[in-house]
Amino acid sequence: MNAAITGVTGYAGMQLYALLQEHPEVETINVYQHDLDDAIPLVDLNPRLNLPHPQLAYPYDSQEIMANNDLIFLATPAGVAINLAEPFLKAHFPVIDLSGDFRLKDPAEYEKWYHLSPAKETDLQNAYYGLADIYENPGASYIANPGCYATATLLGLAPAVMGDLIEPDSIVVDAKSGLSGAGKSLSSSSHFSRSNENLQIYKANQHKHIPEILAELSKWNPKVQHLQFMTTLVPIDRGIMATIYAKVKPGIDEMAILNYYHDLYDEDPFVQICDDYLPDIKSVIGTNNCKIGLTFNPVTGYLTIDAVIDNMLKGAAGQAIQNMNQLLNYPVTAGLELTALAF
Structure with missing residues (x-):
């Protein structure tokens, strides 16, 4: 399975990348970034991702993402996913959105609490709130990962x-x-x-x-x-x-x-x-x-x-993996058999 990420420079994105590296079903992780004109080494984008095998980060292109990946994680700040979601929603391409842009069903509520312009109400209604320990995904392709x-x-x-x-x-x-x-x-x-x-x-x-x-x-x-x-x-x-x-x-x-x-x-x-x-x-x-x-x-x-x-x-990247496992019918604990730090 090929997974795409945008937003790998943030804390949640970095944690998500680390989890995907260890996931038994993930073969390739492709990183995409908005402000790139050409591919660059991933380590130039985020020095903490200095991997044994160098990897590239690619300019963001929704069509290329859908052609070369099985799903995408949006680990972006509030207000960004609203502008990225439409091609994926139209194509029913799997998205796990770690931001809050699609968690609320009422556009007025989003505008009130986030102080940003909301997504279309029809798009909000099509998003599934992925509280993975309580709900089973009914088959929705756009998953709004809950807040921490x-x-x-x-x-x-x-x-x-x-x-x-x-x-x-x-x-x-x-x-x-x-x-x-x-x-x-x-x-x-x-x-x-x-x-x-x-x-x-x-x-x-x-x-x-x-x-x-x-x-x-x-x-x-x-x-x-x-x-x-x-x-x-x-x-x-x-x-x-x-x-x-x-x-x-x-x-x-x-x-x-x-x-x-x-x-x-x-x-x-x-x-x-x-x-x-x-x-x-x-x-x-x-x-x-x-x-x-x-x-x-x-x-x-x-x-x-x-x-x-x-x-x-559990409050971000781990639950996102849990939602991926549900969506793709992987074992619920795949990539998440983690042990608490000793101290």
Whole structure:
């Protein structure tokens, strides 16, 4: 299988390239870049991709991509995929889009949260939201890979919301992310002197993953109409911890909650329920796993859900590979049998 990537200079693109190199079904990885007039060595585009066997990066051409590849990954910033998608959509050529451009079905919602012009509504409706541990691809060729915060939050909440275990208006999410989640572009909040030994709340009530999360929660339970969602940058390279609070409905005990979580996830090779402890971020770094811990306070009636992921893997490139495996009927764990870093 030949895979194409555009956007290999970003963190998610670099991680994706590394995973594809080790995937047993991938024979060739072709890299395409918009600002090229001629092919150049890949190492000139990204010095971190200094491979034993030199590879070229090619000028972006959608027709050439479709002629020489079996699918393409778009690891591009918000607003770029909108301008790239049309030829692939018309040809029903497989696309896995790691950006947020096709996650929301309502163009007005995209414009409100992303502050960019949206894709055509018909194109948005044809895109499939690839939350791979919850949904099975119905045969859609354009896959919108979920966001990192959305992945951790939705996996953490899915059993509780689907099972109607919690009060739908009580959900509070306190999500913390390593600096790689902010991307490679430098900002005042990502300077070492600002981020080191510091915690920074950012995009308070304005994070663009909020409508994405709410759209899925309301599908699972239409009574969920809103949630309180806050994000914090923490001085680590990668990883997300979503700490989620929700009031449990009367008559539901801790064992019933735990059983719902096991029923949904016990057959999933990537989601683990931690019965006896609350997982930390380091336990998932370097893997495509999501670990979920639960604790119930009988005094307040609140459930606390602790969901941790590697934002570059489960929150981006790893889930993209998972979606590729689903789409092409490869084993679900192909290329993703990864072990957490030792320390």
